[in-house]
Amino acid sequence: MKQDNSRLKIAIIGGGPAAMFVYKNLIESGLDNPEIHIFESQKQLGVGMPYGLSGANSEHVTNVSANEIPDLVQPMSEWIHTVAKETLTQYDIDPERFNEYRVLPRLLFGEYLFEQFEALLKIGDQKGIKTKLHLDTTIIDIIDKPSIPEVLIETSIKKTIRFDRAIICMGHTWPLKNEGKINGYYDSPYPPAKLARSFNHPVALKGASLTAIDAIRTIARNNGRFVIEDNKVTKFVVDEHAPDFKLMLHSIDGLLPAIRFHLEDSHLSSDSLLTDEEITAHRNENDGFLSLDFIFEKDFKEPLAERDSALYDRIKDMSMEEFVDLVMNIRESIDPFELFKAEYVEAARSIRKQESVHWKELLSILSFAMNYPAKYFSAEDMGRLTKTLKPLISIVIAFVPQSSSEELIALHDAGKLSIIAVDRESTVEPADEGGATYTYKDVNGVERKDHYQTFIDCVGQQPVPFKKFPFRSMLKDGVISEATVRFRSSEAAEKMLEDGNKNVKKSGDEYSLVLPGVKINDNFQVIGKNGEVNERIYLMSVPYIGGYNPDYSGLDFCEEASGRIAENLFKEFKAAF
Ligand SMILES: Cc1cc2nc3c(=O)[nH]c(=O)nc-3n(C[C@H](O)[C@H](O)[C@H](O)COP(=O)(O)OP(=O)(O)OC[C@H]3O[C@@H](n4cnc5c(N)ncnc54)[C@H](O)[C@@H]3O)c2cc1C
Structure with a gap:
């Protein structure tokens, strides 16, 4: 039951794209006058990590085009006509010739998301939905009180607010391990402003997909220039002061990601899929x-x-x-x-x-x-998926934008971009003298150790280990449990146990495999240590549910997951009114 007789009080933790889709689906769900609070660490709504300065510079682009964006208040093709001329000039966009099949500058897309969020807030207001924004406010803990029942949200200024339901949309996280301690070692390329400088030496990048491409776009521009002819990047010219600049990608088996093509279904769905x-x-x-x-x-x-x-x-x-x-x-x-x-x-x-x-x-x-x-x-x-199908899928679904592909080709043709095939057991050790040492077996199986003065980890968002879940009370009180899948055959489980796999667990006669992240049900509600579904707390932050959601598919995922959450809340509460 909801708290008191007042409105259903919902907290959304995070104010990025996922939160925006949650808000949109909540106000469209038919829920009777909920009171919604949105808590966002940053000062701006909607942009989240990838579409603001924490994840992008002006050179970074989305990997989706305007026609592939899930529906918001105003289509991008209309919104672009409302943007100030100076802003469009900065991105070289002519609104009269706007092509909705092309990808977008991420910072411009962030402005779009921000304005769409604002427009949704207005619609919420017109519908009589009370919405309270808590910008510049970080949530530091979430305390579940099943006996009352309520959820307490604790903010960074030690204020505690009671809610009936909480939806966690805290998104991306890039923990720092060596960055700041070891010169020339970067745990991720974000925020990209830190890479906007001259590198007159080879720079090692771990990974060769979109995260690496973000780093490449920034570093290349700060160590040379791209020549553009007929709207196409044709050449890279290195700066005179950085003749030794070079980018060295490292990827498993030396594979590069696949390039964006025309999608028959712009929203990656199909009528022929299993229902x-x-x-x-x-x-x-x-x-x-x-x-x-x-x-x-x-x-x-x-x-x-x-x-x-x-x-x-x-x-x-x-x-x-x-x-x-x-x-x-x-x-x-x-x-x-x-x-x-x-x-x-x-x-x-x-x-x-x-x-x-x-x-x-x-x-x-x-x-x-x-x-x-x-x-x-x-x-x-799950093992077959992770080992066999996922590596292929991650290459295919990267959808490298055309302009990024042209830049990579130009850099390679200029002798400034190479790829090194590394094996799955390769390691990177931070070096005391700065940078890092890459140890790997080359294509002939010969062990190599290469030291780089600058190293950037570009493997992309990794799942956050269960024990690092940021809301400590949820961990301590057993409100969340580790994601697991059952074994079909006990022989397979026993074999993995014998081989020393610590992720295989036995309970009674049943074996299960522990996956990265938190256990959730089909409606994104967390499942407690007691195995029961928690009715009050929803979790849709990709790094924390990676085990159960192997494809971090971005905005489509935000729309799909938030739709399911809103539908479930509506089903749960419609009877109460
Ligand atoms: C570099 C990059 C580029 C991407 N490009 C694309 C793309 O082009 N197309 C696509 O479809 N997908 C893309 N993605 C995928 C991306 O997951 C989604 O597009 C989207 O950003 C996910 O939104 P989110 O709100 O879950 O996470 P985020 O964007 O990370 O937003 C989370 C928000 O929560 C806030 N927050 C976090 N913790 C707290 C707290 N404790 N208290 C209060 N607030 C908090 C953060 O400040 C942030 O604003 C990209 C991802 C990355 C990393």
């Missing part, structure tokens, strides 16, 4: 498990048959592993930059003709579709 009911029916027949092979067959292969019958015929009898092997072997057999250039041409053709690259689009759809029911995979299937 929630079909997944439930399948689980009922399979001891509660969702089979990875089943979802691969139904949400990838079968739709492929309709869209690309030639490829379907080639792979129809392949297992998931065989399909991944086929694609990875092709990728690994070609020089990464040659493949990158070929994919750039393929993507340009796809965009020009507005024709998808079907297998890539379907793999992205599969990844998004798996996100939600992944918690029902067996431990064995």
Whole structure:
């Protein structure tokens, strides 16, 4: 039941894009006059981490285009006409020739999100929804009181406020380990302003995907310039004062990410996907498990048959592993930059003709579709997903924007960007003299140790370990528990235990595998140590639920998850009014 007889009081912790979609869905949900409080550490709503100065400079772009943004109050193509001329000039955008199929400068996108949040607040107000903003306010603890029932939210100024429900949207986090202690060692490229300087030496980047590309865009501009002809980056010219500047990417097997192409469905959905009911029916027949092979067959292969019958015929009898092997072997057999250039041409053709690259689009759809029911995979299937399918998916769903691809190609052609293939066991040690030492086995299996004066960890957002959950009372009181999946076979679990895997746990006769992050149910409510669903607290911050949500798919995920939360709250409370 809700607290007293007053309005349903909801706290949203965080005021970034996820919080905005939560707010939007709450005010559209039909809930009767809730009172909503939004707590945001920063001074501005909507921008979150990637779309404000903590995550972007003017050179950074989104990896989604305007037509791929989930619906907000005003479409981007309309909003762009309201932006001040000086701002648009700064980003070289002519509103009359605005192309909604192109990606956007992230800081400009942040302004859009901020204004959309403001517009939503106005709509909330018109609907009589009481909304209280707490900007510049960090939440330091959340205390659950099931017996009352209520949730206490403690702010950084030690103020405690009571709520009926709390929705945690605290988003990205980039913990500092060595940065600040070791010269030339960066735990992440964020905020990017710190990289806007001259580097007259080779700079090592761990990772080769979008996070690395953010670093590349900043560093390249501060050590040279890109030549643009006919709206296309054609050349990189290094600064005279930085002749020894060079960027050294390190990635597993030396793979580069795939490039944005035209999506047939701009919101990565498909009518042919398994429905929630079909997944439930399948689980009922399979001891509660969702089979990875089943979802691969139904949400990838079968739709492929309709869209690309030639490829379907080639792979129809392949297992998931065989399909991944086929694609990875092709990728690994070609020089990464040659493949990158070929994919750039393929993507340009796809965009020009507005024709998808079907297998890539379907793999992205599969990844998004798996996100939600992944918690029902067996431990064995979760292992297969992590080891085999996810590495391919993460390459494909990077969607490297065209302008970034052109910059990478120009840098490579100028001899200023290389990629080094490292093995999975490679390590990076901070060096006392500054920078870091990369230890890895090269393609011939020979161990190498390379020291770099500057090292930037660009592996992207990592899941936060359960024990590092920031709201200590939730940990201490057992309000949250570790995400786990059950083993299908006890032999497999015992074998992993014998091999020293500390993430395998036994309870009674059942074995389970501990995943990164917190256990949640289908409605994003946390599950306590007692195994019970907590009715009051929802968690949709990707770094804390990574185990159950293997695809951090950005704005689409924000929209999908917040829709489910609002729907659940509406179902729960409509009876009360
Ligand atoms: C560099 C980068 C670029 C990205 N680009 C794209 C893209 O182009 N397209 C896409 O779809 N996705 C992209 N993503 C994915 C991204 O996850 C989402 O787009 C989106 O930012 C997620 O929003 P969020 O609100 O969950 O997290 P965040 O953006 O991190 O926002 C969380 C907010 O919560 C606040 N907060 C945190 N802790 C507290 C606290 N204790 N108290 C009060 N406030 C708190 C923070 O200040 C922040 O404003 C990108 C991610 C990164 C890291």
